[in-house]
Amino acid sequence: MNNKRLLLIDDDFELAELLTAFLGMHQYTVDCCYDGQAGLKQALGHSYDIILLDVMMPKLNGFEVLKALGDQHKTPVLMLTAKGDDNDRVLGLELGADDYLAKPFHHQELLARIKAILRRIAITQELHNQPNSEKTLQVNGVELNHATHQVHCYDNPLELTSTEYQVLNILMNRQGEIVSKSQLSEQVLGRKLAPFDRSIDVHVSNIRRKLLPYCEVDKIKTIRGAGYIFLLGEQT
Known part of the structure; x- marks a missing residue:
């Protein structure tokens, strides 16, 4: 396994030290x-x-960092949210986060989420390496180009996160x-759908929002x- 490089943006010094050692x-x-401004620059x-x-976090909170990163920033983002704060989770996903994990969390759960995100990236790479005849998927005016990871709706380019791309790929295939939402959760997020988990709903809503200007x-x-x-x- 090649070493993967993670960026942790969190003002909790003790947690950062523990996670650095555990993930290492x-x-x-x-x-x-240890603040949003420094994290954004990094x-x-x-x-x-x-x-x-x-x-x-001080200086810039996580939502402000997500907004500043924008849709064109391709690095997957795992939000660390307050336990039970559903509004933060939904807002983070709406702003482009790929997944979330509520604090406090078990280190093994964080590791599982990281591995699930990396698996999604690996799947995208597998699609990229397919024969040329299989690198483009076109359905009802929407085109996925697996070679370039680009999405077009009636020739208009869309910016999707890696998670949104995988959701759309499954639906189009x-x-x-x-x-079902359960199938999407297991295939894309790598976990069973939990009660009241709106992650898949938000990702689908994001895809719709990006498609609708051209449909x-x-x-x-x-x-x-x-x-x-x-x-x-x-x-209709």
């Missing part, structure tokens, strides 16, 4: 920043495999079929109590 034992190199100036981002109607239909369908053609 699992072949992860961790750089730490994230923009260096290459990382994952960013671990706390919400409540199963075009016209119902895909007359929604291309992803919600089947209440069942899941989502990527439509084969425009429906």
Whole structure:
């Protein structure tokens, strides 16, 4: 296993020290920043495999850091949120975070989330390495180019996070079929869907929001109590 490089942005010095030691034992190199402003500068100036981002910090909070990073910043972000604060979780996902983990958390749970994100990146790389004939997926005006990881809707470019890309890829590959939230959670997030977990809902909502400026109607239909369908053609 090659060492993966993580950026931890968190003002809790003790936690940062513990996580650096723990993740180091699992072949992860961790750089730490203790306020949002320093973390943003570090994230923009260096290459990382994952960013671990706390919400409540001095100078810039986690949401402000996410906004400053913007859609075009491709490094996956795992938000560290307050336990039970669903609003923070949803807002973080809406702003482009790939996943979240509530504090306090077990170190093994953090490790599992990191591995799940890295698996998603590996899947994207596998798609990139497919034969040329399989590198493009086109359904109902939407095109995924697995070679470049680019998404277009009627030739208009979209910026999707790695998680959103994987969700859309699964829905488009199963075009016209119902895909349950449980299936999406297990295949994309690498975990079983927990009660009241809105992660998949928010990721699908983000995809819709990015598609809709170029579509007359929604291309992803919600089947209440069942899941989502990527439509084969425009429906009203």
